[in-house]
Amino acid sequence: MSYHNLKVVIKNRVALVAIDHPPANALNKSTLTELEAMLDSLEQDQQVKVIVLSGEGRFFVAGADIKEFTALSGDDAEAMAVAGQRVFNRIESYPKPIIAAINGACLGGGLELAMACHIRLAAAEAKLGLPELNLGIIPGYGGTQRLPRLVGRGKATQMILTSEMIGGDEAHRIGLVDAVYPLDQLLAEARQLAAAIADKSSVALRLALAAIQASTTETFEQGLAREAALFNEAFCSEDRKEGVAAFLEKRKPQFNDR
Incomplete structure (x- = not known):
C-alpha cells in the first residue's frame, strides 16, 4: 500500500513507520486518514508483529496543521476532535505492540499520538508538550485524559495550563516516556526492543x-x-x-x- 505522508518499511516482523509530512510532520486530516489506513493494513499483515512509529527528519510530530483550523466552524472542530480521538483510541487498543520513537519535537497532537502508543522511547534532544492554550484552545485528541494517567493530575495540569515543553530526560523522570537515548541511538534501540518483542507468540x-x-x-x-x-x-x-x-x-x- 502506498502513502503520501507515511513511510513504511517492513523487516524481520517489524514495521518501521515514519510520518513524513514536511516541514514539521503536522497531523493534518490526510495524515490521520493514512495512519488509520496503515493500522488497517498492518493489522491484517501476518508478517508484522510490532510497529515502531517515528518522524522523518528533525520532528516526530510538531502538532496539528494549524492552517486547517481557519476553515473550521464549532461543529467542524468537534467532529475533527472525535475523528482524531478515534484513531488514537485505535492505537491504544491495537492488538499489536506500537512503540513510539520520539526523535524530535513532539507537541500537541504529536504528544497525544505518542501517549496512545503502548511504549514510548525518546531522544534526549526531543521536546514534548501540549501547547494548545497558546492558541486559545485545549488539547482535543485525548491529551487531557492520557497525560494525567501517565504523569499525575498535578503535573499534567501544570503542563497543559502553562504550555510547558520538556526535554527527553525530564519526560523520562516524570514517567511520560519509558526510556531516553541519544538521538543517534534512538531508532536502533527501538528496533532492538521491537525485535525482542517480535520473538514472542x-x-x-x-x-x-x-x-x-x-x-x-x-x-x-x-x-x-x-x-x-x-x-x-x-x-x-x-x-x-x-x-x-x-x-x-x-x-x-x-x-x-x-
Missing part, C-alpha cells in the same frame, strides 16, 4: 495487550476477570504447548503464532 502478545488495556477501561475486579478469560485463551493455544515444551527441553521456543 503473536497470540500471547495480542492477549497481553488486551489484558493491559482492561486495566484502564474496567474496574479492578472486571480487569481480573478479563485477565483470567484471556489467560485461558492463551493456555489453549498451540504456542502455549510449544512454549512449555521448549522450557522443559531447555531450548528457544519456535512459535507458530497459533
Whole structure:
C-alpha cells in the first residue's frame, strides 16, 4: 500500500513507520486518514508483529496543521476532535505492540499520538508538550485524559495550563516516556526492543495487550476477570504447548503464532 505522508518499511516482523509530512510532520486530516489506513493494513499483515512509529527528519510530530483550523466552524472542530480521538483510541487498543520513537519535537497532537502508543522511547534532544492554550484552545485528541494517567493530575495540569515543553530526560523522570537515548541511538534501540518483542507468540502478545488495556477501561475486579478469560485463551493455544515444551527441553521456543 502506498502513502503520501507515511513511510513504511517492513523487516524481520517489524514495521518501521515514519510520518513524513514536511516541514514539521503536522497531523493534518490526510495524515490521520493514512495512519488509520496503515493500522488497517498492518493489522491484517501476518508478517508484522510490532510497529515502531517515528518522524522523518528533525520532528516526530510538531502538532496539528494549524492552517486547517481557519476553515473550521464549532461543529467542524468537534467532529475533527472525535475523528482524531478515534484513531488514537485505535492505537491504544491495537492488538499489536506500537512503540513510539520520539526523535524530535513532539507537541500537541504529536504528544497525544505518542501517549496512545503502548511504549514510548525518546531522544534526549526531543521536546514534548501540549501547547494548545497558546492558541486559545485545549488539547482535543485525548491529551487531557492520557497525560494525567501517565504523569499525575498535578503535573499534567501544570503542563497543559502553562504550555510547558520538556526535554527527553525530564519526560523520562516524570514517567511520560519509558526510556531516553541519544538521538543517534534512538531508532536502533527501538528496533532492538521491537525485535525482542517480535520473538514472542503473536497470540500471547495480542492477549497481553488486551489484558493491559482492561486495566484502564474496567474496574479492578472486571480487569481480573478479563485477565483470567484471556489467560485461558492463551493456555489453549498451540504456542502455549510449544512454549512449555521448549522450557522443559531447555531450548528457544519456535512459535507458530497459533
